[in-house]
Amino acid sequence: MTVRIATMGMAGCSGCHIALLDIGVKLLDILKDVELVYSYPLVDTKNPIPPNIDVALIEGSIRTEHDKEMAEAMRKQAKFVIAFGACSAHGGVNGLANVFGGIEGVEYVYTKTILMAQKLVPSEHVPQILQNDLRLSDVVKVDFIIPGCPPNPDEIASVLTALLSGETPVLSSKSICDECPLERLTEAPTKLRRTHEVPEPDKCLLSQGFLCMGPATRAGCNAECPRRGMPCTGCRGPSETVWDQGVAMLDALAAMEEDEISGFKLPRLAGTFARYTYASSKLDNLRKGVKKE
């Protein structure tokens, strides 16, 4: 029995689709049992969404009325909808636009930045832009997420393989630190360090003062960044038990000296602690507070 799979892209960079292709040779095994019925990057199509889709992978966040319509249309036809990648699962980097007040930020980009010659917010022949960037689950029911920016090809493969064999896929419930080979130091950081500074090799980045989001971030990527000396930026969103990724990391730093963290104003807070999750983060409440002033 062939499984009917569809993919779709919203506000995103197609990077998740590239990651899908990046599965490589294994993709051939998967495709044996698959009929790809709808996929804009892979199959050039303007046709309406076909019926009886078994699995739909939806990339990108919901930024326009068109995105929303398409997501709803796909939901109607698909039995199992997967939010594919950070934007779709948590709002993604796009969500940082919400820091600047949704639509106001759009106006700024089209009228104030030098690249925009017409100084005009486009309104004709383009879909209406939404007030805020949304994640997929804000508009339709989502059955599963594959997090990451981009998602890990191995993880995509394992999720698809599980689905094809009728099993329910599972994500790791743990945090990046569980997969990280760096030596844990039993001391909390006392001083923050910038990413360009050189860390001591083989030692936990967070305890050296680098803002590694590992503790609050869902495992599954094999800690590829921290094991190469790059602090985790949290692209896989909150781990199973974490209520809010950014808030959890902020809490974790709350015991540091005030001067170390008082420099974090809202844009930097959001960009650092909720880079991929701001659209779904409780930090968004801060914006409302800030706007009052």
Added chain:
Amino acid sequence: MPTEETRIGVFVCKCGTNIAKVVDVPAVADYAKNLPNVVYSGWQLFTCSEEGQTIIKEHIKKHKLNRVIVASCSPKLHEPTFRRTVMEAGINPFYFEMANIREQVSWAHMKQKDEYAEATQKAKDLVRAAVFRASQLESIGSTTQTVPPVCMIIGAGIAGITASTLLADNGYEVHLVERSPALGGKAAQLGFVFMTDTCGVCVPPKHGEMARKCLSKRVLLNDPKIHVYTQTEVKQFSGYIGNFQAKLQTQPRGVNINTCTLCGKCIESCPVEVPHELDLGLGTRKAIYLPFPQAVPRAPVIDFESCTKCGKCAEVCPVNAIELNEPPKNTDITVGTVIVASGFDVFKPDGLYLYGEAPNVLLQLALARMMDPLGPTNGKLQRVSDKQIPKHVGMIQCVGSRDPNYYSHCSRVCCQVAMKHAVYIKEHWPETEVTIFYKDIRLQGKEYERYYLNAKKLGVNFHRADITNVEETTNNGLKLAVAHHNGSKEIVDVDMLVLSAAMIPAEGAKELAHTLNMEVDLQGFFREYHLKLAPVDTATNGIYLAGACSSPRDIAEASFMAAAAASHAAIPMSKGEVEVDLAKSVVDETLCIGCANCYGVCPYSAIQMEGGVAKVIEVACKGCGICVVECPAEAIQLRHYRDKQIYSQIEGLLANVGVAKK
């Protein structure tokens, strides 16, 4: 374990009219009947009364209740009462939940009659929140921790010595740790002390003996229950009540106290002479010296900072007691309880009133040294500059105390000290004039007023005034610009100026607080657990405070407090164990990432890192929840305040407004 059906009983209290006057209590009880899992709901006049509690127990039996909610006053007041009630009826005490409809409802709204209907609604909302939470509660047990009858006392001043002798007399073993080379603390410096005008190194009589014990009689050194460590500091400290581990570091004394006969030949032979810190610059000492004539232990000590290691002392010593190359010694001890009696220091008012610049400006403590018959001047009052008896001594009160620029607290003893010295001067050198410049005179202790009356009778001048300027005159006298509080101004000449400087936290108090994980107050004194209800307890179970380390105190108060601390420390030690309920933090080790954030923030040292994960020592944990907030992986939860319990409580609270989602 089969999940039993949740059967909630709700008991709404009228609290006489306290609640019933504002809240329609029967309506709240009726409302609760329809809430999920509630099988009984009713109201009483006084739920906390014996009858009220009996009714709760009857209904537990009748309706097979397994969760009990009382809607009444603050949990701070009666939660323990009702926990005991349900426990007696066979229910785990943590299956009890309280809704505060008195402090948070009836009392908050009692003045606005038009709010009464809304107050009833609010009471219903709070009861509903409690019902939602109750179904998520879990049964929590308790554990015991043995407490060995051993106490470490930090600081051998009047408080530390008092507590040591009391505990030792009660049969407990004491490790008395003192930083300086001699016992006695600041009191030993004082020569004679107020109230009794007796020698400062006296310690209170042992139980049952009326004879006053003097430190010079080696009372402490000979007590088999007391282990004395001089020149010793607590370098590392960890653990919890019943199992505190301390690493003590003892600096070398250079003299074997067991063989030394105190012949004094080494002191005579020593070529190095430096100012004596005990005398605040009034006298000098050798590099090998006896801290003060009555010092205990009875042996000289070598100050290795000024010692040149010339070896002359070793040559003349008839008993070979000198050990010039002794290394520091480390001792590890395990104790059940700790009393901190690390005392205070005197504020050094450098730059104020020419202190440190003019020779005849000195601290009350230096004057006390002068008054000591065995002190640097053998009890004689004299000017530092020319050794003449001063004709006019001025004293300035509240130097650094009650001063927003320095310390805002009142140092409590300076009025007495000034009075004591003024009276002493007038009694011994009647022709010397004494003038005290004060802001307020505060003499509140037993017998203190007598000093004041005596001082006035002897002709001591009291001026309520500020000193706006001090200038040194040609013969090292001092010209004071006095601004009286009544508005008049004058210039007063004195030969000697004595400053009543503030009592401040002891040097190193901050480091000690850090080592022992104790809190400090705004002034830097150690913080007691509760100013009124637990003044000798600290936030850490098993650590107690005595003496001036928590606030300025005089000797009498330090003695009271030492006795209180000794009796508090004796409670767990005499029982031999402490019972601890387990409503504490708990780590999910599969989620813990070993970042040690919790370890770093825990104010009670209740978390240890073991094998890369955090481990909660339940005996030490107070359930404050800081670690829960701080955990980036959300691997720590509080047993009685799990997220799901709090969320369901919020859900219950908001169920009526339809905004709760989670």
